Amino acid sequence: MQSFTDLVAQFEHRFTTTLPFPESPATIYDPCRYLLALGGKRIRPVVCLMANELFMEINEDAWHAAIGVELFHNFTLIHDDIMDKAPLRRGQPTIHAKYGLTSGILCGDIMGIYAYHSLANIDTALQPVMQLFNKTAIEVCEGQQLDMDFETRMDVTLDEYIHMITLKTSVLLACSLKMGALVSGALGDSANKLYEFGKNMGIAFQLQDDYLDAYGVAEVIGKQNGGDILANKKTFLLVKALQNADASQRKQIEDLLNSSADDKVKSMLALFSATGADVLCRDLVAHYSHLAFQSLDDVAIPSKRKQPLLELAQFLLQREK
Structure with missing residues (x-):
């Protein structure tokens, strides 16, 4: 079994x-x-x-699936x-900032199409792979829309938030x-367990990311x-602070949202702690x-x-940055 680092290279x-x-x-x-570089x-x-x-x-079908999923990810x-309206991606100008909005839209579109171009080369289990990928692509778009919808809402529930990050990040x-399992010929329970592993890892990763953005040590x-x-x-x-806040705390949070x-x-970190949102976030990561x-x-x-996958999951979920 090869390590994550070896396979990345x-x-x-x-x-x-x-x-x-x-x-x-x-x-x-x-x-x-430019973006892929x-x-x-x-x-x-x-x-x-x-x-x-x-x-x-590792077979050729897995390589086609891997390339397809990375092209799709970059399309998103x-x-x-x-x-x-982000100006930077990976420390460099975003495509629309560097090349213009039209090029950004078309570049994204065509990268998504080339994702399907790569997946079309798969021989083993092509139909279940495409069914899974199409379902996932729809869910990712739904998750992005929900994330945008939440920007104007003050009543987002915890269940709604977990559902959104599941669609946007973890699926x-x-x-x-x-897909890696399916193109090996593995069907049924093993493939489904790997899906659940990835879904829950993705949720935990995003929750950890939320926490570290707020409480991580800058250095x-x-x-x-x-x-x-x-x-x-x-x-x-x-979301959790708003849900747990009393009337006074909620007023403070709302005032801070309109403040610079x-x-x-x-001040917001103090409110997260006062409402118990910080502890609950760590508990949900666990x-x-x-x-x-x-x-x-x-x-x-x-x-x-399974050791390389286990080590990767431990690295991602126990990170400090």
Whole structure:
């Protein structure tokens, strides 16, 4: 079994040397190459390969699935950046900021189409793979819309928030794992357990991300903490604080959401703590992490073969940045 680091290097080489983009028109394909050259963690495609390797040596179908899922992920990033009016991605100008809005929209569109182009090369279990991928693609779009809808709502519930991050963040990770299993010929319970592993890991990861943005040590996370607070993002912490707040605390939270005061982050963190949102966030990270590890443990494969996936999950869910 290969480590995550080894497979990232292999995927990076194959991904960047086999991209199907033609030279012309450069106005659409140069922006695509620009974004992909910025790199990324490559978590989704590599867990697809790791899931495939649980059952067999990594096959060509797994590579097609991995490349397809990474192209789709980058398609979502391009359009998310446009909707968020984000100026930077991975420390560099976003596509729409660098090349213009039209190029950004078309680049995202065509990258999504090339994702299907890669998946169409799969021989093993193509129909269940495409059914899963189509369902996931729809869910990711629904999750993004819910995230945008929440921006104007003050009554978002915890269940609604978990549902949103499940769709926006975790189902693509779950899909990647299950596709890797499906193209190995593994059907039924093993593939479904890997899906549940990825889904719960994705939820825990996002909750941990919410917490670290607020409470992470700046020197460790590499940025000033409280970015989500300054942007008034509906994170778990804000949703739960609003849910638990008494009338006075709710008024303070609402005032801070309309404020640009220098002490906004400090004041909001105090309210998160006063309402118990911080403790509940850590508890939920532990809860969904446990569910993820239990699902992986239930996959009917020798534990030694699952070790690289277990180590990756532990790294992602126990990180401090």
